[in-house]
Amino acid sequence: MKCLVEISNDFSSWDDFISTINENPTARQITLESWKRCEKLGMNPKEVKFEFLSSRDLEKKKKENSKLTEISNLYMDSLSMSLANIPHIIALSDNDGWIIEFREKTEELGGIIEGFSLGVNWSEENIGNNGIGTALAMGQPILVYGAEHYGMPDCKCGCIGVPIINNENVIGAIGISVPVEHMNPVKLHSFIACINSIETAMKYINDKFSNISTGINLAATSELIATAVHDLKNPLSVVRGLGQLGIATSDKARMDNYFNRIINQVDEMNDMVMELLSIFKPEELTPQKVTPLIKDVLNSFQPICNHKNIKLSLVDNVDEYANISKKLLKRAIENLINNAIQAMDIGGSIEVTTEKYKNSILIIIKDTAGGIPEEINETLFEPFSFRRSGGTGLGLFMVYHTITNIHKGKIWFDTELGKGTTFFMKLPITRNIENISVKQFELI
Numbered sequence: 001m002k003c004l005v006e007i008s009n010d011f012s013s014w015d016d017f018i019s020t021i022n023e024n025p026t027a028r029q030i031t032l033e034s035w036k037r038c039e040k041l042g043m044n045p046k047e048v049k050f051e052f053l054s055s056r057d058l059e060k061k062k063k064e065n066s067k068l069t070e071i072s073n074l075y076m077d078s079l080s081m082s083l084a085n086i087p088h089i090i091a092l093s094d095n096d097g098w099i100i101e102f103r104e105k106t107e108e109l110g111g112i113i114e115g116f117s118l119g120v121n122w123s124e125e126n127i128g129n130n131g132i133g134t135a136l137a138m139g140q141p142i143l144v145y146g147a148e149h150y151g152m153p154d155c156k157c158g159c160i161g162v163p164i165i166n167n168e169n170v171i172g173a174i175g176i177s178v179p180v181e182h183m184n185p186v187k188l189h190s191f192i193a194c195i196n197s198i199e200t201a202m203k204y205i206n207d208k209f210s211n212i213s214t215g216i217n218l219a220a221t222s223e224l225i226a227t228a229v230h231d232l233k234n235p236l237s238v239v240r241g242l243g244q245l246g247i248a249t250s251d252k253a254r255m256d257n258y259f260n261r262i263i264n265q266v267d268e269m270n271d272m273v274m275e276l277l278s279i280f281k282p283e284e285l286t287p288q289k290v291t292p293l294i295k296d297v298l299n300s301f302q303p304i305c306n307h308k309n310i311k312l313s314l315v316d317n318v319d320e321y322a323n324i325s326k327k328l329l330k331r332a333i334e335n336l337i338n339n340a341i342q343a344m345d346i347g348g349s350i351e352v353t354t355e356k357y358k359n360s361i362l363i364i365i366k367d368t369a370g371g372i373p374e375e376i377n378e379t380l381f382e383p384f385s386f387r388r389s390g391g392t393g394l395g396l397f398m399v400y401h402t403i404t405n406i407h408k409g410k411i412w413f414d415t416e417l418g419k420g421t422t423f424f425m426k427l428p429i430t431r432n433i434e435n436i437s438v439k440q441f442e443l444i
Helices: 002-010 014-023 029-040 055-064 066-082 133-138 187-209 218-248 252-280 290-307 326-343 397-408
Strands: 089-096 101-105 142-145 159-166 168-181 286-289 312-317 322-323 347-356 360-366 409-418 418-426
Touching: 002 014, 029 133, 029 142, 029 322, 055 101, 066 089, 066 101, 066 326, 089 133, 101 418, 133 142, 133 159, 133 168, 159 187, 159 409, 187 312, 218 252, 286 290, 290 322, 290 326, 290 347, 290 360, 322 326, 322 347, 322 418, 326 347, 326 418, 397 409
Parallel strands: 312 347
Antiparallel strands: 089 101, 089 168, 142 159, 159 168, 286 322, 347 360, 360 418, 409 418
């Protein structure tokens, strides 16, 4: 903030600053320094030659900076909306000054339209000092007011540029250009806040998504969270409606009915939150045998299977260790068995088998629950692909993430509509009995 703070420190008011700059464009030390850099670069202050990327190179640049662009888009939209009644340019550049994203309302914007487009280079060495170019050169926020532009002495624009810094490196910048008569220092605070948010998001991505073995990218995770939040709104609306009905009635039977339904809705929301937490916050992986864990799961489901006359059995043929998260693997197996039980009315069978297959442990769960509809076979493990009544739609996604990403295993299935489904889970056998950390696989 040093370069922007300098303005308020050196001038008693914004009007004084404008007046001083118009009378003497080199009044500020920062302007002198940037002009000296431009002079050393051989810039001609009377002629600006814009350099453009080819369409192919522009697409390559955009791809290289896709995360930066994805995060910045929302903030650029917000900044553009705040300037809706003012001609403006909002541009995002990479660390070399190439413009990779753009928002514009260019009427009456100083008459210079040629260089306001995607793929143009706004570095100081190309067009002289400007918001983006000078912010990149200095690594600090900068304001360049109209007559202070070395390469555009007749420019009627004022511009603000703020570098985007990640891990102490400048990775890009965002600049705002408006006619000088619309320059307003009040906008600086919201602009800086946007950049701070972008930097925080980029740091978050680097910290939590640096290991590509998670198998889930930013867009997929954002979609998952957004959809989960959206789905949480549905039971919340029901709870509110039931509460209003409860207030409006004095009939005890109706009240009890409303309260019971509220409890059911809250339980559903709690299940969804627990699913999300189990996906995003796994525990330590430790070498363990899988059979005791499977037995615990089957014992917990035995009463309901007895009630529904479902035969639940285990065929154990393995005595090997695997590095597992007991909590997550148990929940994954619970999900598969619970789905099968929910799909069966009265009667049927669920058979769990463990086998050693080469250097892996194979867990096979076979049911007679009627099979999986063909239209969702390809997307079964995606979030919210399949929601049974009372389910969260996250269970099978959690199972897939647990087996493939956290345990470095594989999962697949065979299904026949009208008969049943067999799920296969393959986990690597471990020879190392020391604990290992699962933190590298966290999503949040």
